[in-house]
Amino acid sequence: MTVADALRELGFRSLRVVAQLGQMLLFALAIGRATILPPYRLRRYLEEIHNLGVLSLVIVCISGLAVGMVLGLQGYNTLVRFGAEGSLGAVVGLSLIRELGPVLTALLVIGRAGSATAAEIASMVTTEQLDGLRMMSIDPMGIVVSPKANSMVFVMPMLCALFILFGITGAYFVGVTLMGLDPGIFLSSLSSSIRFRDDIVGSMLKALIFGFLAGLIATFRGYTSAPTAAGVSAATTSTVVLSSVAVLICDYFVTALWGFDI
Amino acid sequence: MDSVRSPAPPHVQFENVHMAFDDRVVHRSLSCSFARGRISVILGGSGSGKSTLLRLIGGLVRPDAGRILVGSSDVTQLSEAELFDVRTGLGMLFQHGALLDSLTVFDNLALPLRERALGSEAEIAERVREQLSSVGLDGVETLLPGQLSGGMLRRAALARAMILRPEILLCDEPFSGLDPISLRRIESLLAAINQRSGTTLLVVSHHIASTFRLADQVVLLLPGRSVSGTPRDLATSSDPEVAGFFDEGSPTQSPLLTDGASRRMDT
Numbered sequence: 001m002t003v004a005d006a007l008r009e010l011g012f013r014s015l016r017v018v019a020q021l022g023q024m025l026l027f028a029l030a031i032g033r034a035t036i037l038p039p040y041r042l043r044r045y046l047e048e049i050h051n052l053g054v055l056s057l058v059i060v061c062i063s064g065l066a067v068g069m070v071l072g073l074q075g076y077n078t079l080v081r082f083g084a085e086g087s088l089g090a091v092v093g094l095s096l097i098r099e100l101g102p103v104l105t106a107l108l109v110i111g112r113a114g115s116a117t118a119a120e121i122a123s124m125v126t127t128e129q130l131d132g133l134r135m136m137s138i139d140p141m142g143i144v145v146s147p148k149a150n151s152m153v154f155v156m157p158m159l160c161a162l163f164i165l166f167g168i169t170g171a172y173f174v175g176v177t178l179m180g181l182d183p184g185i186f187l188s189s190l191s192s193s194i195r196f197r198d199d200i201v202g203s204m205l206k207a208l209i210f211g212f213l214a215g216l217i218a219t220f221r222g223y224t225s226a227p228t229a230a231g232v233s234a235a236t237t238s239t240v241v242l243s244s245v246a247v248l249i250c251d252y253f254v255t256a257l258w259g260f261d262i
Numbered sequence: 263m264d265s266v267r268s269p270a271p272p273h274v275q276f277e278n279v280h281m282a283f284d285d286r287v288v289h290r291s292l293s294c295s296f297a298r299g300r301i302s303v304i305l306g307g308s309g310s311g312k313s314t315l316l317r318l319i320g321g322l323v324r325p326d327a328g329r330i331l332v333g334s335s336d337v338t339q340l341s342e343a344e345l346f347d348v349r350t351g352l353g354m355l356f357q358h359g360a361l362l363d364s365l366t367v368f369d370n371l372a373l374p375l376r377e378r379a380l381g382s383e384a385e386i387a388e389r390v391r392e393q394l395s396s397v398g399l400d401g402v403e404t405l406l407p408g409q410l411s412g413g414m415l416r417r418a419a420l421a422r423a424m425i426l427r428p429e430i431l432l433c434d435e436p437f438s439g440l441d442p443i444s445l446r447r448i449e450s451l452l453a454a455i456n457q458r459s460g461t462t463l464l465v466v467s468h469h470i471a472s473t474f475r476l477a478d479q480v481v482l483l484l485p486g487r488s489v490s491g492t493p494r495d496l497a498t499s500s501d502p503e504v505a506g507f508f509d510e511g512s513p514t515q516s517p518l519l520t521d522g523a524s525r526r527m528d529t
Contacts, residue, residue, distance in 0.1 A: 039377070124362075131322050132360030135353070136374040136426070137346040143377075 027220050031149050034141040044147040045154075052113040053147070054156030057162070064101075064110055064163035068170025075171070076179045088181060089190030092171035097194060097203045099145060101164040103251055106210035109152070109159060110243040114218040117148050118239035121222025122232040130223075145223060148217035156211025157204045164203070202258045209254060210247045217243045267478055273298035273430060273462045274319055279328030281314060288314050289325070294488050295479050301456050301463040303473045303493075305507060306483030312466040313357070315483070318434045319464070320352055321345040332430070353423035354406075357435040359415045361407040361422065367394070368403035371422050376428075393421045397451055413444030420451060424461075427453070431455065433465040435473050449476055470508060482507060 002011075062208050071092050079085045121144065122241045130140040168190070175181040194200065225235035272295035279507055281289040288311035293509045296302040306312045317323045318330055321337045330337050335348050361370045371390040375381065381389070394400060406414060411517040416436060423431060433452065449472055456463050473480060476491045481490040482504060489496065489504050497508040 127358055127363070128356045128360040129362055131317075131320075132354070132356055132362075134322060135320050135349055136377070136422075137349045138374065138377050139346075 023224070024216065024220050027223070028216055030141050031146045031216070031219070034139060034146040035150055037142075039142070041143060041147060044143060045151060048147045048151035049155055050119070051199060052109070052151050053159060053226040056109055056112050056155070056159055060105060060108055060159045060163050061113055061166045063104065064166030065170040067100060067104060067163075068096065068167030068172075069093065069174050070170075071100075071167065072174030072179075075177055076181070078083030078190070084183045085175075085179075085181060087189050088175045089186040089188070090193035092175075093190040093194055094199065095162045096167040096171075097199045098255075099251070101160050101167065102203055102206035102210060103247060105160040105163045105207065106156065106247045107244055108163075109156060109211075110214050110218075110240055110247070112244050113152070114214045115236045115240050117152070117215075117218040117223075118222040118235045119232055121145070121148070121219060122225035125223065125225055126227045126229070126232060128227075140223075145219045149212075149219045152215030152218070153208060153211040156214070157207040160203065160207035179213060198258075202254075205258065206251065206254050209250060213246045213250060214243045217246060264513050267300065270297040270299050272296065273333065274464065275329075275331040276315075276318075277329040277331070279325045279330060281311065281316065281318065281323070282324045289483075290486050290527055292328070292483075292488055294490055296462065296464055296481070297479060298462055299456070299460040300478040301452070301465065301476050302479040302481060303477040304464060304466045304481045304483065305468070305470075309483070310483040312483060313434050316354065316434050316464065316466055318520070319430075319432060320349060320354055323428070337381060351425065351429045353426065353428035353431045355416070355420050355423045355433040355436055356433065357438060359407060359419035361415070361419055363407050366404050366406055367399070367410070367418050370407065370418070371425050374426055375420070384404065394418070396424075397421045398447070411444075413440055413447065414469065416440065420448070424455060426458065428461065430462045430464065433463065433467075435466055435468070437467055437469045452476060 034158050075091045076085055078087055131142045175186055176183045221239045222233040225231040274296040276292050279289050279292040304312050318325055325338055332348055336501050337348055368390055372386050375386045397420055399417050436448050455461050477493050480493050480496050481488055484503055496504055499505050
């Protein structure tokens with residue numbers, strides 16, 4: 001391959017990425033339009049909130065507890081070297097609320113619900129179910145896509161809050177029950193270090209944005225998949241990869257722009 | 263069937279339609295028409311664009327050039343929102359049913375009625391049961407599509423396609439993969455729909471025997487051209503490419519070629 005060929009290939013791929021981003025933007029606008037315009041399908045939203053949120057509860061809670069326990073153990077063993085084990089509540093709380101809660105919850109939900117969403121829509125493409133809806137003059141964006149995408153935005157902050165809650169519980173159990181830290185010190189360190197606007201609101205904002213990204217990418221990849229078994233597989237894989245990378249990159253920019261105080 | 267039924271005006275017309283997927287040309291200057299209130303069967307080899315033709319009528323894909331008139335509407339010029347109006351007069355039976363697999367059979371049929379708020383829940387329930395009964399599917403309301411056999415699934419899909427009482431019913435390979443009894447049953451239902459309500463039927467099929475039993479008109483898609491006529495005309499054509507397509511025994515000797523209402527199934 002010559003340098004010219006390599007440059008041509010690079011240019012071609014870049015154009016394809018830009019075109020895909022443009023398509024995704026139009027897709028997001030179509031979701032917005034379908035959300036605003038009637039009919040409003042409350043029942044479909046409740047079904048999707050159940051599928052995406054309630055069915056993710058167990059995995060999110062167990063993961064939150066495990067992460068909190070590890071943080072508690074590692075944090076205590078590190079802080080005790082500097083005689084600062086009294087700050088365990090603050091370290092665990094801030095880590096979970098600012099970073100680990102939103103990011104890990106998003107990655108878990110992408111793995112469980114995002115992939116399932118992409119696979120379901122892609123298989124509907126393959127089996128002509130979406131065309132069937134169109135032929136009945138029912139817009140698939142309104143009945144299939146927008147409930148799934150919007151429910152993802154809705155459930156992500158709630159799952160994130162649960163993850164954080166279970167994480168702090170896990171750290172409390174390790175720090176106070178196993179390591180013998182004073183419960184009053186743990187809790188006062190936790191409560192005095194957390195600021196509502198910087199930490200709580202910032203955390204929920206991140207979860208909302210991650211939910212939007214995960215919902216958009218999962219529905220877009222499913223909706224635009226090739227109508228074959230390989231298309232379903234490709235949609236599922238690319239949803240997990242793209243959403244995870246998008247969440248991690250976006251996390252940096254939200255952190256920088258929101259201005260989390262040190 | 264044309265020998266016993268008077269000529270009818272066209273309901274769907276293709277005028278110089280050109281359609282290609284990337285480099286593969288599916289239709290080249292295709293011009294043909296489908297008569298109102300008649301059963302037209304579309305035949306052709308694999309990849310000849312039979313299913314694409316139905317999708318073009320429904321506006322699910324757009325041609326590269328040409329006009330497609332459904333009634334008086336040129337579907338190639340309509341926006342997606344305008345197409346929704348045209349599609350209220352179209353029903354489509356997909357090859358694999360295309361029922362929503364997360365909904366029960368009842369909810370699948372009720373969906374288009376609920377979306378348009380066509381009656382109270384009790385009225386919708388009555389209409390759904392009536393529709394299911396008309397295709398011989400009583401007692402399957404609570405089943406999911408995945409729990410139905412192939413023939414039952416096809417009938418449930420037919421019931422859904424007809425629930426809004428469309429003027430035109432598009433059927434994509436309705437007989438494929440069915441046992442002979444299920445196949446004859448679907449044939450009977452299609453003939454009955456046409457006879458009772460005067461619905462225009464466009465049926466894509468590979469099944470020559472069913473074509474002779476059902477069709478008033480056959481459109482045969484050949485590479486670069488199309489030929490249309492009655493089943494008898496095409497089967498006795500001097501064009502070797504056309505006659506070769508019907509070379510399934512000796513169709514002109516076949517009892518299937520008896521004219522008149524006796525050719526219809528026992529509806």
